[in-house]
Structures are given as structure tokens and as C-alpha cells.
Amino acid sequence: MRWALNRLALAITSMVALAFLVPLAVVTRQLAHDRAIGDARQQAAAMVAALAVDADPQLLTRAVVSTAAGSEGRLAVHLPDVAPVGVVHATAADVTLAAGYRRPVTADAGGGLAYLLPTVIGDGRTAVIEVYVPREDMERGVWRSWLALAVLAVVLVGGSTVVADRLGSRIVRATRRLAGAARQLGTGDLTARVTPDGPAELRDAAQAFNGLAQDMRRLIDAERELAADLSHRLRTPLTALRLDAEAMPPGPIGERMRQACDLLDEELEAIITGARRSVGERGAESADLVEVLADRLAFWSVLAEDQQRPWTVVGGDRPVPLPLPRGDLILAVDALLGNVFAHTPEGSAFRVTVSPDGLVVDDAGAGIADPAAAVRRGASGAGSTGLGLDIVQRVATAAGGRLDIGRGPLGGARVALILAADAAPDSPSGPGERRRRAGRA
16 A cells, blocks of 8 residues: 555656656757857847948958857858858858848758848848857757756655655554454454554544444453353252252262252353453463363263263373363363264264364264254254354364364264364374365355
């Protein structure tokens, strides 16, 4: 944009300079020409006075030599029936033509012009005074004037371009700051703001952008408060469920129900606490994928034992920190593991692989026939809400990765949360089949 403004200023100033300087250059040359002809006219007028006194050739010879033009060999007097006095440059035809016109004329001569002035002498005949004007006299000072005009044009064009660049740089800086803040907001940073600067229009746009960012942050915080309120409403049925569990006789089933109520209460408390945190407070959160996975497997392993599902964990020997809130990771892990229990028969095995490249869940179920439809929010071919894999995909995108769905080595589905942008779909769990990448349209 800055270069475009400079080019615009350069083009406009150049056109203005040409519009003024080209006519000035022509006028300068014409003035030099008129000045040389005027000098020749004065020299010829001096000889007219000499002819009025006496037309004797000898006296005219001395008069011609006494003039500046005559001493330089540029003046001659053409008398009727007498040889010309002085140095002749014009042709006889031009002299005859000037005598017939009875008015001053100019004629081309070798390397210049001949100024011919006819005058009537004492016996009524016409004499012609010739003054030769070299081309150097007609162009004297022209090149210096043109050079001065060219320098003036360069100074004007360069100065206007520099001024336009200084003025445009302010606009460009303000525009770049606004664009940078918009990109920052687009990446999810709702703290992005821009200082109003530049012309009134850009300042107004910056203020509108700041208002938009503030409104977005307020709306998101309001939605989180609503989520917290909805989660809080679950405490009423949970309390009733807890009372029923407490009323159950001692034994493994009652103990498991009470543990499930305690765990559900902890989950609701975590959801409410996390939802009520503002966007600014959540921006710098991070969590360890391995730690979250270990915590959630402690919950799902109990159900796996009840359903007699063989399961294994591969990896997890070193932390995998991610720039995501712990609650988001819990949602993603629960969605991956919950799909195994919800969409595979009891007794189906599953395997979980975790590494810095991502998290992979393989199962021995029937697999996922349409990966693209599986991640389409709200769409489900198995009677569920259709939100689970969409949540995993959004978490993967927020972590800078992607979601891959295919068929795993256990014969069923393989759902991979790939964290490394350049990692192949097979990398979290070693060699395997090539899988299709699933994504939302």
C-alpha cells in the first residue's frame, strides 16, 4: 500500500511537472531566438542611419567594420548595381526577395539565419542590410535553462514523493496494526486490541474493532456462565441419585455407585469452575496430555472391567504438555474413550497410544464407515448426539494438529488426535494402514 501511494504521488507530480516545464522549455528557447534576432535588428538599424547619410561604398565599408557584427564578419550591405559591402551569407535570391517585400525577412543561411532589412536610399532605390545570426547565438543559455528546469522537476517530484511517503507511512502503519490485531483475534486471542491511529476513517475502524473484540469476549463469557448454570442444574438430580446410592445396602454395587456419584460430583465441579473462568484467564492455561489420560483411564478402566474389555496403553513415559485448558483435554479424551464403549460390543478390546505426536485410540469394533460424517457436528449414525468427534477435532485444531479417522490394526476404528503438524497419521502408533483424513466442511 505504501509503495502504491508513492507511485501515485510520483505519477501525479510528474504529470504536473511536465505540464508546466515543457511549455517553459519551449518558451525559453523562443526567448533566446528572439533575443538573437533583436540584437541583429539593432545592428541593422545602425546601418540604416549610415545609409541615410551617404551610400558611398567606401564610407559604408568603414561603417560596417565599426559595428560589432561587422567586425565579426556577420554584417553586409547589398547596394543596387554595386558589389555587396561586408561578408555575405544570404543568397542573392533571398536578398532580391527581401528588396521586393520592402519589409524585414529572415532566411536560412549556413549554420544560422540571415536577418535582411530593406531600406530606401537617397536616389529612391532599395538597399538591403544583412545581419548573420549564428545558431549558437540563437541557443545561447538555452541548455543551462533546460538543465535548471530539469533539476527543478526532479526536486519537485522527489520532494512530493518523500512527503507522500511520510504521510502514507502513517496510514500504512495504522492499517498493518489493525490487520495484525484482526489476525490475532482470528486465532482466538480475544485480548487483541489496537490503538486508534492514522486518518479519521482508520481510527473509527480501530475503535469499531476494539468494540467488536470486547463484545465477542463478553458474549463468550456469558455463554460460559450459561454453561456453568446448566451444569449446576445437574446437582439436583445428582443429589437425589446420591441419596439413593447411600440407601443401598453395603456391597460392591453400592460402593461403586457411591464412587460414581463422587466422581460425577467432582466432574460437575470442574466443569462449573472451568466454565466460569473468563477468556483472559483461560488464555495462558496448559495441561499434560499424559496426566489427563492417566486420570481418565482410572475412570474408564472400571467400566472396562465390568464389560470384560481387554485394554492396553502404549507410551506415556514422558509428559506431553499442550497449550490447552485441562478441561478441554478431558473432553477430548472422554470423547475418544466414550466412543469405544458406546459404539462397540461389550468384550471388544481397545488400545490407547500416547506420545508427543498425539493420541491414538484403536478398537476391535466394526469401524467407522463414513469418517467425514462422523465429525459433522450434530450428525450421528449410531443414535448419539454427534458431538464427540467434533469436540476432538476442535481440540486438535486448537493444539495445532488435526484429527484422522481410519481402520486400525485391531480390525475396528482408529481415531488419532495428531499433534505434530508434519506427523503422518501412522506416527503415534507405528506402521499401519494409510487412513483418510476427516474434517468438517
